[in-house]
Amino acid sequence: MRVHYPRTAHLPWSPGATADDVRSGDLSGLVGRQVVITEKMDGENTTLYRDGLHARSLDSAHHPSRTWIKALHGRIADRIPDGWRICGENLFARHSIPYADLDGYFYGFSVWDGDRCLDWDATVRFLRGVGIPTPRVLFRGVFDGDERTLGKAFRLDLSRQEGYVVRAADGFAYAEFGARVAKWVRPSHVQTHTHWMFAEVVPNGLGSRAPLWAVRSGMDVGATELATALGLDGDVPKPDETLADAYARLDVAGCFGSPRLIGAAAALLNERRRADAIAELVVPLGLPMARRVGDVVGNARRLHNALDDEQRRAGLVRMAFGTDLAVLHAVSAATAPHAAAREHVAWSVLIAEEAGLLPESPLPDFQAACREAFAGLPERAANRCWGEARELFAQGRVTSAEEAVAATWRWRDGDYPQLTHMAGISGSGKSTLVETLAKTADTEVISLDEIRTARGSRTDQSANQEVLHEGIRRTESLLARGVSVVWDATSLMRSARTLVDRVAARRNALIEHRVLIVPADDLAWRNVKREHPVPEDVLAKQIRRYEPSYPGEAHRVWYHYSGDGSPAEGQASDGDVLADAPWED
Numbered sequence: 001m002r003v004h005y006p007r008t009a010h011l012p013w014s015p016g017a018t019a020d021d022v023r024s025g026d027l028s029g030l031v032g033r034q035v036v037i038t039e040k041m042d043g044e045n046t047t048l049y050r051d052g053l054h055a056r057s058l059d060s061a062h063h064p065s066r067t068w069i070k071a072l073h074g075r076i077a078d079r080i081p082d083g084w085r086i087c088g089e090n091l092f093a094r095h096s097i098p099y100a101d102l103d104g105y106f107y108g109f110s111v112w113d114g115d116r117c118l119d120w121d122a123t124v125r126f127l128r129g130v131g132i133p134t135p136r137v138l139f140r141g142v143f144d145g146d147e148r149t150l151g152k153a154f155r156l157d158l159s160r161q162e163g164y165v166v167r168a169a170d171g172f173a174y175a176e177f178g179a180r181v182a183k184w185v186r187p188s189h190v191q192t193h194t195h196w197m198f199a200e201v202v203p204n205g206l207g208s209r210a211p212l213w214a215v216r217s218g219m220d221v222g223a224t225e226l227a228t229a230l231g232l233d234g235d236v237p238k239p240d241e242t243l244a245d246a247y248a249r250l251d252v253a254g255c256f257g258s259p260r261l262i263g264a265a266a267a268l269l270n271e272r273r274r275a276d277a278i279a280e281l282v283v284p285l286g287l288p289m290a291r292r293v294g295d296v297v298g299n300a301r302r303l304h305n306a307l308d309d310e311q312r313r314a315g316l317v318r319m320a321f322g323t324d325l326a327v328l329h330a331v332s333a334a335t336a337p338h339a340a341a342r343e344h345v346a347w348s349v350l351i352a353e354e355a356g357l358l359p360e361s362p363l364p365d366f367q368a369a370c371r372e373a374f375a376g377l378p379e380r381a382a383n384r385c386w387g388e389a390r391e392l393f394a395q396g397r398v399t400s401a402e403e404a405v406a407a408t409w410r411w412r413d414g415d416y417p418q419l420t421h422m423a424g425i426s427g428s429g430k431s432t433l434v435e436t437l438a439k440t441a442d443t444e445v446i447s448l449d450e451i452r453t454a455r456g457s458r459t460d461q462s463a464n465q466e467v468l469h470e471g472i473r474r475t476e477s478l479l480a481r482g483v484s485v486v487w488d489a490t491s492l493m494r495s496a497r498t499l500v501d502r503v504a505a506r507r508n509a510l511i512e513h514r515v516l517i518v519p520a521d522d523l524a525w526r527n528v529k530r531e532h533p534v535p536e537d538v539l540a541k542q543i544r545r546y547e548p549s550y551p552g553e554a555h556r557v558w559y560h561y562s563g564d565g566s567p568a569e570g571q572a573s574d575g576d577v578l579a580d581a582p583w584e585d
Helices: 064-079 118-128 147-153 174-180 210-217 223-229 242-250 258-268 274-285 287-302 310-321 325-334 341-354 363-373 378-394 401-407 430-437 446-453 463-480 494-504 520-529 536-545
Strands: 032-038 044-049 052-055 084-090 104-111 135-141 161-166 183-184 420-423 443-447 484-488 508-517 557-559 569-572
Touching: 032 183, 032 210, 032 325, 052 064, 052 147, 064 104, 064 118, 064 210, 064 223, 064 443, 084 210, 104 118, 118 210, 135 147, 135 325, 174 183, 183 494, 210 223, 210 363, 223 242, 223 258, 242 258, 242 325, 258 274, 258 287, 274 401, 287 325, 287 484, 287 557, 310 325, 310 341, 310 378, 325 341, 341 557, 363 378, 363 401, 363 569, 378 401, 420 430, 430 484, 430 508, 443 446, 443 463, 446 463, 463 484, 494 508, 520 536
Parallel strands: 420 484, 420 508, 443 484, 508 557
Antiparallel strands: 032 135, 032 161, 044 052, 044 084, 084 104, 161 183, 557 569
16 A cells, blocks of 8 residues: 655744745644754655555656656665665755765654554664664754754754754654644755756765665675775775675575675675774664674684584674674575685584574574673673673573573672773774773772883893783782782783683673774874884884684673774674664664
């Protein structure tokens, strides 16, 4: 059944309302509610269904500006559930406002399940899953119905913005539309003499991020174009043939939206070091997604090797808490260097299927249930219980949140110390972050550089084993007394981190990793400016050896990115019960 999109009423103070427009005389359906205000886009209202599409008019005929959106619909139609519809703006043809930096030619602003409009968060999640961007959010909060409040919250550039739309953040019925949605339009919005449908079609411009959204929607973007969109300099890391193979495998595995983009980027960067891949992608993709690409890059190579079958299941479960296994296996198979490696990947798929991890993973439901079960606990206890439950699940010792609660009762009081383990290359900003972390009550810092200094020289590397053992001895002594510890050292490799973490495990401590990610070029110029720079060859060796912690390597893992000298921004990994998992991105 086709449904006409309702007319959106103008806010009382909207200057762009004409005599034919509807004005909202009653804002009681919005005032006092949590609302989302988005930029109003200047395009053609369009609705997509599983079996077709139409513009505002249900019998809209063909127009050249609708060709692109028909191609988009062809790619995503199978992912629109029966009875659902996507409403948005077709921005292919220029109307009164020219756009030069669009993420795509279609922006979605609402998703309907029958006569029910999804809440905003569910709308964004669904649209991202099919590869459709949403308009820019200008404000989110409680709406007081006062124009002056909105004027303080954001400003519009009326030369390139039509206006804004206010909608209730929660879902609502079709019959409630008039009370839950309203708009503001600039004065004299239409500034052309000829209606756009009867004029020559002038396409709007796509921006640098458009290929990334195209990949999400199911388009096979070439290696060179994708590398450019990701901001990668120099030669293309992987040829089109490898990327095409990855696309095909991702599609067969049902990986669309962000998982498809993660897989494509990982296939493109498969020969990069994991730390480098993360650092290169933080700017175009954001830290959470960049880290997920890095995890696929690192883990895909692991699957190329023969592994003990008894260990592989637990290992796959651990990987699955931070990585979509369907994406991982698709990329691993596409980038396998020889037939034997492909056989190992195929065997890994069979084990994952037998363990119930593919095609539909049970982990999102398990994590969500544990999140609810541990919600009333202090943050330290919640993360400890989740970390323990996650490992018990990997070992096959618990299968439900109820069993996880019963198995983690001894950590629910939070009465134990914490080891905060820093990991990062020299000059990555560990010391600055340590200063902040050390302000927590009952927390001491163990710095290997300070131990060296006390022995005579900060730069003396001749007694590293003695310095390490002295640091470990002090750490164990403090943890035994219930004092939390921040371990300040490079801890570049997992083997080095394990030595300290085992001590913390013996002393029943919550183990948290703080992982610093910095581009290699930034590390080089930072090193020159440091009070105690390390030799260039030492820095280069550190960069080569750096293996950032994976999600699940500790009870809790935080990633911090600091580029261009900016302060480190942190993001909890998927190993944190309070964080979103990769399938929710």
